[in-house]
Each structure stands twice: as structure tokens, then as C-alpha cells.
Amino acid sequence: MTKENLKYIENVKAGDIPWHRITTTYKRATDFPKYFEILNDMNDKEAIETAGEEIAMGIEHQSTLWHATPFACIFLYRVFKKALEDRDKNSIAEYLVPELAELFGYIAEAVNIVEDMEHADPLPNFKDMIDEKYLWSEVYDEEEDEMRWEEEDVFPDDLFYSFYYYSKQVLLLLKPLLKQADDECSKKLYELIKE
Template sequence: MMKEEKKAYITGLDVRDVPWHRLTTAYGRGTDFPVYFETLFKMDDLKAVKKALYELTTNMEHQSTLWHGTPFGMIFMSRVLIEALNKSEQNPIANFLADELLDFFNCILQCYHDGDEMEHADPLPFFSDMLKEEYLWSEEYDEEEEEMRYEEDEVFPDDLFYSFYYYSWQAVLAYRSALEKEVSEKFAPKITAILAVL
């Protein structure tokens, strides 16, 4: 069961309240994430949607590793998924997007469960704790400085690192009731698989 305050934070978060440029991803920072989310929400240009989807998914997960930008990204990907499912019968781009996102969600949830089975620290108490100044990276992106930081033994504190996984799961869990209401026959097997691991 999800605590109401966690759900309220996840469902109420505004994309503008996340310092994307200070959150790590597999290939840098999440600076362009809001632009990609906007492209996905529009669902009106297949080529642009494919590019945005590629950029988001490859930066949010790489070889089963999740990043600082992933849990926040999953909040908005969850909203895009619900929207795509709602429009999938009328809009072929939404139909494509829903199918791709369900596969991606399954991958993210698998990463969470794999990480959860290993020994790990407790997650930070609140989703928003991951945005504390002490955890954010510098305002300016400096490739050399970032490479040096990654060479250090502890790039992310243990509780922060596990939070990337825990809160990515929570971001999807917050939208569970919307997924349970979905009646599309086409997507039923994939939605059922996701609900089973939530």
C-alpha cells in the first residue's frame, strides 16, 4: 500500500520543479528531459516521438543501472503512458508509444526487483529528499570534472543510489489504479505483467 503523501508528491510534481540539469543520467545530465516529455505528450510526430523515446530510455536505464534522473523521469513517463493508453485506439502514434513504454516499464521494474533482492541501504525517507542540495550535481556541466567524480569510490551515497531504484518503482506504483482500469485487449498481457511486479 502506498502512503498518501508519497502518492500526492508523485502525482502533483510539476516538470518545472525538477532541476533536470543537475540530475545524472547514463550519458550525462537530464537537461533535455522536459523537451522530450513534451514531444511524447503531443503524440503527433512519429519520428520525433521515436527520437524522444530513445533519448529518455537510453539515459534512464543502462545495463540494469538506474540514475538520479530515472525516478523523476518515471513520474512523467507514467503520465505519458496513461495518456497514450487512453488515446491508443484513435491515435496510431499513441498506440506505438503505449506498446514501447509498457516494455520499458517492465525493464525498469525488473531493475528495481533485482536491486531489491541484493543487500542495500534503506531508501531516503521522501522522494523529494533526492533533490536536496547535497545530492545535486554542479549547476554547470563539466565533462572532465564529472569523469573524475565517477572515478571516486562512492559517486552516490548508498541510500541515494538505492533510492534511484526504490522511487522509480514508487513512481509507477502511484499510477497503479489507472493501469488497473485499462481495458485494452491489445495491451492487457503487458499491463497484467506490470501489475504483477508492482
């Protein structure tokens, strides 16, 4: 991974990403920053379950990844890292480790499927995926979005492959952390992430 991409993953803030203009499985990722905050707070299990479900349903569906996926992976990686550090003193952090590992596992499986197929080259930089030309309209219009989904090339090939490529770059950062986790989901995830 380039230094620039690593720096981006390590430093980007949720407010830097136009979530309301990138897609998930069923809609746009508008509420994702709120969900990341709930996960990161690690103090309300019910709220965490709801936020986790919303994110999981939005970033992976039947081995397909979406525009929001690689960006969501960055913030989920940070939550996972924190949960690993806090799990001995916080039961919610302990709950989150295998839950996030399982979600990352689905993403890793999707990545592995696409990596084994012929695909375009990724965009040169992580942040290229949020260039203006790839973003959806500033103001949400359900009808306009539906029409866009009906277009032949909803996502150009290099952008689409970048959803997988850059999600994998984040997953690779997880690998050293997974050695500390002793749950089955983390062990399975470690095996799924191919260098």
C-alpha cells in the same frame, strides 16, 4: 506510500526538477523536459521515437537505474496514462502504450533485482533526492563530472537505493492502469511489478 510522496508524484512539474544537475547513463538529464513534451503531444511519430530512445538510454542500462530515473518515471507514467485514454482515437497513442510498457518492464526488472539484494533504506521522501547535497554542479563541466564518476561513492547508499525504491513507487501506480491495456508488454509488466 506516504501521502506526501503520492502528492509529490501527482503534482510535481517538470520545471520543478533540476534536470541539468542529475545524471543519466551517459550524461545529465538536461533535455528530458523537451522529450517529455514531445511524447505528451503524441503527434509526430519520428520525433517520439527519437525522444523515447534518448529517455530509455538515459534511465536504464544493464539493470542499473540513475538519478534521473524515478523523476522520469513520473512524467512517463503521465504520458502512459494519457496514451491509454487516447489510443482508440490516436494511432501514436496506441503505438506508445506497448513502447512505454516495455521500458517500464526494464525498470521493474532492475527494481526486482535490487529488492532481492541487501540494500540501504531509501531517503524518507521522493523529493529528498534533489536536495542540494545530492545535485551535481550548476554549470556543466565535463572534466569535473568525469572526476566525480571516479570517486568511490558517487552516490551515497541511501540515495542510490532511492533511485530504485521511488521508481517502484511510480510503477505501483501503473498497476491498476495495466488492467486496461491488452498488449503483451503491458501484461508482462503487470506481472513484473511486485507489490
